[in-house]
Amino acid sequence: MxxxxxxxxxLTPSQKKAVLHKDGPLLVIAGPGSGKTRVITSRIAALIxxxxxxxxxxxxxxxxxxxxxxxxxxxxxxxxxxxxxxxxHSLCVRILRQYxxxxxxxxNFSIYDSxxxxxxxxxxIKTCExxxxxxxxxxxLEAVSTLKNKLITPEDFEKNSDDFFSNTLAKIYQHYQNIxxxxxxxxFDDLLMKTAYLxxxxxxxxxxxxxxYKFLLIDEYQDTNHAQYKIAKSIASTHNNICVTGDxxxxxxxxxGADIRNILAFxxxxxxxxxxxxxxxxxxxxxxxxxxxxxxxKNQNRKIKSLIPTRPPGEDIAVEAFEDEKYEALAVAxxxxxxxxxxxxxxxxxxxxxxxxxxxxxxEAFVKNKVQYQIVRGVExxxxxxxxxLLGYLKILVNPQDEVAFLRIINTPTRGIGxxxxxxxxAYADSKNVTFYDALKNVDKxxxxxxxxxAKIAVFVNMIEQFKKDVGGNVxxxxxxxxxxxxxxxxxxxxxxxxALENVDELINAAHEYDKQxxxxxxxxxxxxxxxxxxxxxxxKTKGAVSLMTLHAAKGLEFENVFIVGLEExxxxxxxxxxxxxxxxxxRRLFFVGITRAKTRLFISYAKYRTIRGQFQRTSASxxxxxxxxxxxxxxxENDYEYERSHDDTEFDHYDHPSPQTPQFAIGQLxxxxxxxxxxxxKFVDMGPDSLVEIKFNAGQTKTLMLKYAKLEKIE
DNA sequence: GGACTCTTGGTTTTT
DNA sequence: CCAAGAGTCC
Numbered sequence: 001m002x003x004x005x006x007x008x009x010x011l012t013p014s015q016k017k018a019v020l021h022k023d024g025p026l027l028v029i030a031g032p033g034s035g036k037t038r039v040i041t042s043r044i045a046a047l048i049x050x051x052x053x054x055x056x057x058x059x060x061x062x063x064x065x066x067x068x069x070x071x072x073x074x075x076x077x078x079x080x081x082x083x084x085x086x087x088x089h090s091l092c093v094r095i096l097r098q099y100x101x102x103x104x105x106x107x108n109f110s111i112y113d114s115x116x117x118x119x120x121x122x123x124x125i126k127t128c129e130x131x132x133x134x135x136x137x138x139x140x141l142e143a144v145s146t147l148k149n150k151l152i153t154p155e156d157f158e159k160n161s162d163d164f165f166s167n168t169l170a171k172i173y174q175h176y177q178n179i180x181x182x183x184x185x186x187x188f189d190d191l192l193m194k195t196a197y198l199x200x201x202x203x204x205x206x207x208x209x210x211x212x213y214k215f216l217l218i219d220e221y222q223d224t225n226h227a228q229y230k231i232a233k234s235i236a237s238t239h240n241n242i243c244v245t246g247d248x249x250x251x252x253x254x255x256x257g258a259d260i261r262n263i264l265a266f267x268x269x270x271x272x273x274x275x276x277x278x279x280x281x282x283x284x285x286x287x288x289x290x291x292x293x294x295x296x297x298k299n300q301n302r303k304i305k306s307l308i309p310t311r312p313p314g315e316d317i318a319v320e321a322f323e324d325e326k327y328e329a330l331a332v333a334x335x336x337x338x339x340x341x342x343x344x345x346x347x348x349x350x351x352x353x354x355x356x357x358x359x360x361x362x363x364e365a366f367v368k369n370k371v372q373y374q375i376v377r378g379v380e381x382x383x384x385x386x387x388x389x390l391l392g393y394l395k396i397l398v399n400p401q402d403e404v405a406f407l408r409i410i411n412t413p414t415r416g417i418g419x420x421x422x423x424x425x426x427a428y429a430d431s432k433n434v435t436f437y438d439a440l441k442n443v444d445k446x447x448x449x450x451x452x453x454x455a456k457i458a459v460f461v462n463m464i465e466q467f468k469k470d471v472g473g474n475v476x477x478x479x480x481x482x483x484x485x486x487x488x489x490x491x492x493x494x495x496x497x498x499x500a501l502e503n504v505d506e507l508i509n510a511a512h513e514y515d516k517q518x519x520x521x522x523x524x525x526x527x528x529x530x531x532x533x534x535x536x537x538x539x540x541k542t543k544g545a546v547s548l549m550t551l552h553a554a555k556g557l558e559f560e561n562v563f564i565v566g567l568e569e570x571x572x573x574x575x576x577x578x579x580x581x582x583x584x585x586x587x588r589r590l591f592f593v594g595i596t597r598a599k600t601r602l603f604i605s606y607a608k609y610r611t612i613r614g615q616f617q618r619t620s621a622s623x624x625x626x627x628x629x630x631x632x633x634x635x636x637x638e639n640d641y642e643y644e645r646s647h648d649d650t651e652f653d654h655y656d657h658p659s660p661q662t663p664q665f666a667i668g669q670l671x672x673x674x675x676x677x678x679x680x681x682x683k684f685v686d687m688g689p690d691s692l693v694e695i696k697f698n699a700g701q702t703k704t705l706m707l708k709y710a711k712l713e714k715i716e
Numbered sequence: 717g718g719a720c721t722c723t724t725g726g727t728t729t730t731t
Numbered sequence: 732c733c734a735a736g737a738g739t740c741c
Contacts, residue, residue, distance in 0.1 A: 063731075089731055114730085138726080188731050256730065355728055357732090377730085411717095418717045532731065552729045574728055590729080613727070614732040 011042070018276040019043045021243070022050075025236075025270035027263075028245040031307055032292070032596035033283025033558065036245050040217055041070060043243065045077040047215055054082035058213035058235070061087055062220040064533060066556055070219075084213065088228050089188060089532050092195040096186075097528075099205055103198040108524055110185040110395055110402045111531035115383060117141055117187050119404050124175035128168070135168065144173050148189035149225040149257030151196055182435070184401035192227035199234035210238035220556070221246035221266070225257035233269075240270060248303060249296050252552060252590045254582070264303065279306045283558055283599050285314025291602070292595040294629045299585045307596075317602045319630050321621065324609040325358075325566070329365035332563050335603060336371055336546060339561055346372055348560035350547040352594045354572045358565065359548050366546070376539040376549035382530060386492055386500040387507055391527070393482045396437070396464065397471050398524045403436040413491030415460060421453040437464075475526045476512035483508065551594045562598035564591070567606040568619040591624050604628075671714055 011019060015035060018028045019042045030036035040059065048054055059074075061067045067085050074080035084091070093111070100107035112120065121137045121144070147157055154177050158170040180187065186194065199206050216236050218224070221244035224232070236242040244266060251260045267273050281289055286309035293307050322328040336349055351362055351373075359375055366373045381387065392409040395402050411417045428446045429439035443449065443457040463486070470478050483489050483504060492500045514529075515521045539547070547559070551572075566572060573587035595602060610619050665671070669681040 087731070136726080191731090252729080253731095255728080357727085414718075416717070420717080534731070550729065576728065611732085 011039075012278075012280060014276050014278050014280075015039050015042075017274075018243075018278070019046050021274055021276075023239075023241055025240055025266070025273040026243040027266045027270075027273050027275045028243065028278065029263075029275065029303075029305065030245050030247055030278040031281060031305060032247065032250065032593070033281040034278035035282055036247075036278060037070065037073070037219070037556075039278070040219060040243075040245060041073040041077060043217065044074045044080055044083060048079045048083075052215060054080055055084075056212065056214035057217070058084040058091070058215070059086075059217040060091060060219065060232075061085065062223060062556070063087060064090070065539065066219065087532065088224075088231065089191050090529070092191040092231070093528050093532070095195050095198070095209070096191065099198055099202075102202055102205060103194050105186070105194065106184045106399075106401075108184065108399045109528075110183065110399045110405065111191070111528055112180065112183075112185045112187045112404070113383070113531060114141075115388075116185070116404050120179045120183070120185075121172070121176050123179055124172050127175050128171050130168065130172070135172065140169065140172050140176075143169055144176060145187075145189050146257060147173060148187075148193045149227055151193055151227055151230065153193075182401065183403050184399050185404070189227070192225070192231065196227045196230040196234070199231060206234045206237055209235045214239055215241045215243070217243045217245075219245050220250075222248050222251040222260055222263045223253040223258040224262050225253075226259055226262075227257075229259065229262045240272075242270065247305075249299075249305065249589055250555065250593050250596075252555065252586060252593060254586050277305070280308045280310055281596075282310050284596060285309070285311050285600060287314050287317055288595060288598050288602050291317055291628050291630065292592055295588060295595065295624060295627050296592045298627050299588055301582070301585060314600055317604065317628075317630055319567075319604045319625060319628065320606075322605060322607050324616075325361045325607045325611060326365070328565055328605050328607045329361045330369070331605065332362065332565065332603070333365045333369040333371050335563070337369065339601070344561055346544050346546050347542060349563075350549065350554065350557070350559040350561070350597065351563040351565060352549060352551045352554050352597070353565050354551060354574055354590075356550055358571075362548060362565070372545040373548055374539065374543055374545040376547055376553050377534065380534065381503070381506075382533065384500075384503055386488075386504055389488060390479065390483055390504055390507060391530075393467070393486055393488075394475075394479065394523060395527055397468055397478075398527060400437045401435050406436050406440075409486075410460065413487045415487070416456050417453065417460065421449065421457070424448045425457075471523055474512075474515040474521050475523050476508060476515050478523060479508050479511045551590045554597050555593055558597050558599055560599045561601040561603075562594070563603045563605070564594045565605050566610070567591075567604055567622040567625050568610065569622055570612075570619065571606075571610070572622050572624065588624060588627075665714075669714060 012035075015038075018026065018039050021043070028036065028039065030039070044057055044059060047057060059067075059070060061070055064087055067087055067090075071080075071083075071085045074083060074085065086094075096103055096105060096109075097107045110116075118137055118141065121141045125135055125137060125140060154170065154174040157166075157173060161167045161170045180190065199209070213235055216232060218232055223246070232242060232244075244263065246263050248260055248263055251258060251263075254260070267275060284292075289307045289309050296302070320331070322331055332351060336346075339349060340346070353359060353362070356377075363373065363375070365371075382391070389409060389412050392405040392412075395405040396409070399405075407422065410422065424446060425439050425443070426436065428448070429436050432439070434442075439446065440457055440461050443454050443461070446454070449457075467478075467482055467485070470481060488504075489501075492504065510530075511526065514526050518525070539549075541547075541557075547557075551564070570578070572591060573584055577583035577587045595604075604625070606619070606621055606625070608619060609616055611617070665681045671681060
């Protein structure tokens with residue numbers, strides 16, 4: 001993915017070994033910045049040079065973006081046309097459509113994303129007559145996803161559940177799956193699971209796919225889950241020409257079912273595997289690498305691997321503390337201005353954070369300071385309301401069973417078909433065991449409906465039937481026509497959201513673009529493709545703007561200058577990982593990924609106070625910071641940043657109810673802390689049980705502590 | 717039936 | 732703090 005240059009454009013002996021490897025399993029353990037992507041593309045070229053038909057090569061990447069880049073690079077090396085390069089999910093869609101009857105599915109399936117999944121799981125929970133407070137949709141969905149990634153079917157799971165929770169989950173899972181089937185829909189996990197079972201049940205299909213894809217290359221293998229592992233193994237089963245690359249230290253998708261054992265056990269799995277280690281790093285300065293290495297060495301569950309620097313020593317890494325998240329953000333903006341003065345380009349600068357919500361304060365600071373930026377995956381384009389609405393119309397034309405899509409658009413724009421009417425139709429469909437759309441078509445037979453709604457529905461059905469006649473051929477014109485004739489366009493032009501129309505225009509343009517670039521455009525193919533598209537894929541690395549993204553999204557990228565913000569306990573490591581050693585190690589790997597994205601300059605920072613869910617809270621520095629072996633510098637230039645603190649101290653001073661139980665501290669009071677020793681109080685913020693004391697310790701450091709935890713002893 | 721306000725509950729990361 | 736769902740009024 002990254003344009004890592006190797007000096008003299010020559011391959012190192014290890015790289016060469018991986019590139020020129022002939023038949024049989026190959027494991028490439030590649031550290032960050034080791035030229036891994038280059039090795040894969042060179043290997044594709046080398047295979048073709050040795051006489052392999054490009055059509056017989058299948059390369060699998062982690063994101064569509066990575067696939068695009070790899071395609072471009074492979075094509076640049078020549079002759080790669082015909083090579084299949086895509087993500088696991090895209091490959092699965094292709095396989096499932098081709099072998100739909102073997103997989104016992106309808107090839108016109110819709111692909112449900114998280115919003116649609118959420119609808120279905122809510123419905124499932126409701127059917128089970130359960131309370132959503134104890135069985136929250138998000139949790140259930142997560143549990144179901146985990147099961148699917150492990151290839152556990154509802155039936156299998158039901159058999160092995162013996163407690164209340166599992167039994168209930170089994171029921172919900174089964175219902176959820178039934179709902180998807182009724183809608184002729186697959187969720188992301190189904191794409192993998194159905195493919196895995198298709199291949200397991202049909203050795204002849206494995207054979208066919210093995211003949212088609214004689215050479216399988218999989219990137220980021222450390223982040224494959226069990227289903228993906230099985231799919232790869234099945235396709236390669238006839239020839240074992242499987243080449244996987246990855247770095248166990250960069251495994252950051254455990255929560256999504258990624259199983260690090262897949263890469264760790266590759267050699268036992270494929271006993272005659274050739275192993276190549278790429279430990280040289282062509283990306284970062286030795287300083288950055290030393291820091292990254294110190295951090296990752298703290299992980300217990302890991303295979304030791306070196307990071308061998310090849311670049312001359314660079315600048316020191318900056319680790320800074322700021323008063324709160326606003327100061328931190330302004331300092332980042334300020335520092336970026338400095339970098340620009342030194343000649344840095346905005347496109348070579350990135351800011352990483354742990355959670356998406358952390359982007360807001362950075363954005364505000366950037367807007368204020370006029371720093372151009374682009375967010376890599378902000379509000380996802382395809383999840384916008386207006387986009388979903390138009391896509392809803394398109395989806396039902398291809399898949400009339402898609403009730404979720406119907407419910408979305410039946411009254412958008414409003415056409416007088418309300419909740420009551422819809423409920424009556426749904427009840428009728430249930431009782432007659434027909435699809436929602438069949439019920440709509442037979443609206444005359446629904447006795448519970450009066451004349452007016454029946455007429456409105458007939459008009460709607462008629463409109464949909466008219467649209468159906470246009471399906472076939474190019475997608476752009478259909479999208480355009482439906483946008484106008486459905487009334488959506490008028491509806492949106494009166495909407496408050498100024499951007500809505502522009503967004504739809506963008507979608508229609510994208511559809512035209514698809515028509516241009518696709519040999520045989522079809523609405524079905526288009527819809528299935530964009531379902532797998534994420535906003536990360538639209539990121540433009542040549543744009544003159546700073547890139548803002550989560551640490552997860554940073555995987556596979558590199559930048560001259562990197563800022564990592566929010567190094568606080570609870571943020572990184574995230575609080576949800578706090579009590580689990582494995583998850584803590586994953587958080588450490590995440591930080592490791594962030595650090596190793598930096599080529600030349602790295603700025604790490606944290607805020608002493610942060611607003612979390614509207615609460616202004618004291619934080620403490622991330623334990624990871626102490627593992628880096630760098631001393632922390634406190635920002636002393638707070639006043640340089642023009643900003644009014646929203647919660648200033650006077651607000652606390654007027655706190656209404658000083659609690660009698662908590663002791664009061666006067667400025668200048670001498671105290672003893674059991675860890676930091678003697679010190680004097682320089683500030684006391686009375687907040688009842690949550691009171692804060694700032695103490696200047698004799699040892700030198702100044703700390704703000706929460707009184708209830710600090711266990712301070714007053715000294716006369 | 718639809719637009720509006722109010723309340724409640726939930727909050728990591730993504731194909 | 733924010734989004735989604737329930738409740739209220741026209």
